[in-house]
Amino acid sequence: MGERATFLREDTAATAPAAEPHLNGCPWHDVTEMLSSVGLRPTRQRMALGWLLFGKGDRHLTAEMLYEEASQAKVPVSLATVYNTLNQLTEVGLLRQVSVDGTKTYFDTNVSAHQHFYLENNHELIDIPDQHVALRQTPEVPEGYEIARVDVVVRIRKKA
Incomplete structure (x- = not known):
């Protein structure tokens, strides 16, 4: 597994999805660099979800929680895409999957x-x-x- 650099800054790029102040993520160019460094193409949906995921420091999210954040931030993405993206980010080592009772899966940014x-x-x-x-x-x-x-x-x- 590769190491993940920390990409957390207060500034936001002008191309980031419109969001409420509490939903600000990490800068757009940092997400691009993070995805590219592990061989993932920075698609619009991966970029938006990465922006939401990694912009708040270490955290634990379910796919449903991220989908809700994306909806609040007006990011047009399906729940299936959220699941696929979380699994892809886990496979390349940017996220860690933690299962609780086999019924609930969290994705850890740490x-x-x-x-x-x-x-x-x-x-x-x-x-x-x-x-x-x-x-x-x-x-x-x-x-x-x-x-x-x-x-x-x-x-x-x-x-x-």
Whole structure:
């Protein structure tokens, strides 16, 4: 997996999609550079979704959440395109996919090695700082396989 450079600046390019102030993403040229660096063609839809995804720092989004943000920003994109784009960005290492219970998939803009808390009450995923989780030993893997990564999701909820 390639490393992803941080492309977060306050300025916005004039060609970025019209959006409400809280939806401002990273500059248009940074998204172009990010996509090109991993061999993805910077299509209009990838550009708009990348602009929304990476402009707010490290975050965890479902496809539905990104689709809603795109709709609010007046970005004409289908939910299927959002799914396809998120999967493409995951395949090239710009996003990390985190599954919760096999029923909900989040896409994490922080692709570094880290673990997560899942807040059951809000259906929210938040990062656990690396130093708080220690894995003493990994299991023996079948012949011909290797461990790609270990994901730990700690489910938490508010006390009753």
